[in-house]
Amino acid sequence: MATVTTMDHEESVFCPLFHHAVELIGRRWTGAILKAMLSGKVRFSDLVAAIPGLSDRLLSERLKELEAEGIVVRHVYPETPVRIEYVLTEKGLALEAAIHAVTAWAEAWATPAQPSLSR
């Protein structure tokens, strides 16, 4: 029972892969950062400006995490002042489907008032 080698698609059981993923991209601001990066390469200050409430401290922290996970890459251009661009890797771009799915849900079920009438 426990040594099942063929797991088709068990939804109920705990999946460590899913858990790792959702705890990573679900960290505070990470979703917004990833969504903002879908459009292409961005700079540090672009992200700060694009995401209201996000501070440079947290952005720096999140970008490091995402870089460590192989989701974004950091390109340094030693110009003046220093220009640094962040780009999604293939792995990061693959998150687009998941981000769009969440976006679609958010738009479809936006809480206008209390639509819990249907029970």
Next chain:
Amino acid sequence: MATVTTMDHEESVFCPLFHHAVELIGRRWTGAILKAMLSGKVRFSDLVAAIPGLSDRLLSERLKELEAEGIVVRHVYPETPVRIEYVLTEKGLALEAAIHAVTAWAEAWATPAQPSLSR
């Protein structure tokens, strides 16, 4: 289906709806809780048992948040001992696509090695 006005699909800009959604379902353990609830109605203790590391304190907190958002409903059966079942609402079930998208990504891009063989 889409109320096409003037914005086709802006991905880059900050979307408060997406942000609210991702910060909600991305809270610690919430993803795992929702995934575990996709299988149907569950009890408090089932969730604690199914999700390693999740404590009853946090589960209680998360379930309250999800209930407040209209994502889960709480049914009380005054048996002995009290039996309480949590079920996803229609809004909660609508998250299935998003959860599956994250699961698919997690399985496709699991960290161990670069998928230079698969693709």
Next chain:
DNA sequence: CGACCTAACTTACGACTCGTAAGCGACCGT
């Protein structure tokens, strides 16, 4: 030639959130 500017961080610290453990209330079997 030195005060000031920029981009991208880093440090410091109080506030908020989480993890661990313990307690509570209603009921029941012994």
Next chain:
DNA sequence: ACGGTCGCTTACGAGTCGTAAGTTAGGTCG
């Protein structure tokens, strides 16, 4: 009466976050 179960709730130290200030490396301005 005593201990056991379920679903919480409270307490408190540890961890994470928000806000503000400092740092580095170079350039502009007066």
